[in-house]
Amino acid sequence: MHGSPRATSPDAPPGLSRDLEGVLASADVVVVFAGHKEYRGLVPAEVRRLCGCKSPAVVDGRNVVDPDTWISAGFVYRGIGRGDKNRHALRG
Numbered sequence: 682m683h684g685s686p687r688a689t690s691p692d693a694p695p696g697l698s699r700d701l702e703g704v705l706a707s708a709d710v711v712v713v714f715a716g717h718k719e720y721r722g723l724v725p726a727e728v729r730r731l732c733g734c735k736s737p738a739v740v741d742g743r744n745v746v747d748p749d750t751w752i753s754a755g756f757v758y759r760g761i762g763r764g765d766k767n768r769h770a771l772r773g
Contacts, residue, residue, distance in 0.1 A: 707734070708732045708733075709738065711737065711740070713739070716743040721746070725746075725755075737756055738757040
């Protein structure tokens, strides 16, 4: 993404939004289930700004985002096979 919140995969199938800003608006959770390079380039601070909630969560199903960077940006992180990286109790 690197600076452009609208940068998404140009080959997204019909019915999937290419508007990252629109998809993230007011989101509580960001889920990454594909290892595409566009997801690797997401900027956590920008994603959090677009989400607009106090404590958004990111679920990384492909281990493509850096947990510490996302946690430092204010996200609650969950990654498949990575265990608890948050170092704090999660409220459910």
